[in-house]
Amino acid sequence: MPDASKGSVVYFYLVNESSYQLLATLSTEKETRIKGSYAGIIAPKAVVKIYSASLTELSNWPRFKIQALYYSGLESNSKDPLNYDIKFSAKNFSGAKKMVPLLKQQAWTTQIDEEELIIDAQKLKESFFKPAQEKKEIEKPGKEIDLHIEKLRDDHQFLSNTEMLNIQLEVFQKALDAAIVHKLPSIIFIHGVGNGTLKYEMQKIIGKHQQVKTFMDAYKEKFGYGATEVFLK
Numbered sequence: 001m002p003d004a005s006k007g008s009v010v011y012f013y014l015v016n017e018s019s020y021q022l023l024a025t026l027s028t029e030k031e032t033r034i035k036g037s038y039a040g041i042i043a044p045k046a047v048v049k050i051y052s053a054s055l056t057e058l059s060n061w062p063r064f065k066i067q068a069l070y071y072s073g074l075e076s077n078s079k080d081p082l083n084y085d086i087k088f089s090a091k092n093f094s095g096a097k098k099m100v101p102l103l104k105q106q107a108w109t110t111q112i113d114e115e116e117l118i119i120d121a122q123k124l125k126e127s128f129f130k131p132a133q134e135k136k137e138i139e140k141p142g143k144e145i146d147l148h149i150e151k152l153r154d155d156h157q158f159l160s161n162t163e164m165l166n167i168q169l170e171v172f173q174k175a176l177d178a179a180i181v182h183k184l185p186s187i188i189f190i191h192g193v194g195n196g197t198l199k200y201e202m203q204k205i206i207g208k209h210q211q212v213k214t215f216m217d218a219y220k221e222k223f224g225y226g227a228t229e230v231f232l233k
Helices: 055-060 121-129 161-181 197-206
Strands: 009-016 021-030 033-042 046-054 063-071 082-086 098-100 105-107 144-146 186-190 212-217 227-232
Touching: 009 021, 009 033, 021 046, 033 046, 046 055, 144 161, 161 186, 161 197, 161 227, 197 212, 197 227
Parallel strands: 144 186
Antiparallel strands: 009 046, 021 033, 021 063, 063 082, 098 105, 186 227, 212 227
């Protein structure tokens, strides 16, 4: 997970969601040379910081090797030692963050053990006779939609300009459609000034949209020329 106070620094935590104590180690490997980076005991339902690195140096990160033994003082089924090997890439940070209860905040996550596959015969049977889900209700959008890419994606530093524009336009289109469905009189899109590409592409869409009455710069004293208000029919 990133440290907001230190820009691009990312901290790595080992989260033990099991009922076992973990005797864990982290080794890093670079150019066939291995270095021990962490060794310790992690209690059940606990979390430990094991490493930190800068996202800007992602391409130079070493390979991570995590090993762990499971220990319990109670009678339980035997578990094989954990061996996990990974070379992180931009793809590992391209998804949305998830809430990690033991950390009490959101973070990028990678599961390093395999979940036990449990087949519930009754639930499997019910799934065959379950009717198709009803179409989800479209959520009413807010009065103002912020299209700044850093508000939409945590991994924006890994995206190309084209990818960022496509993401912004997708959010714009969905919010516009939702506003029309809910018969809102108008909706404001905050796009910033920038080089004007996003604003231009938006205006191409709303300029020929049959449900759009008109559009104009929104509250110049508040947004300058960085927002557009769309008035709907």
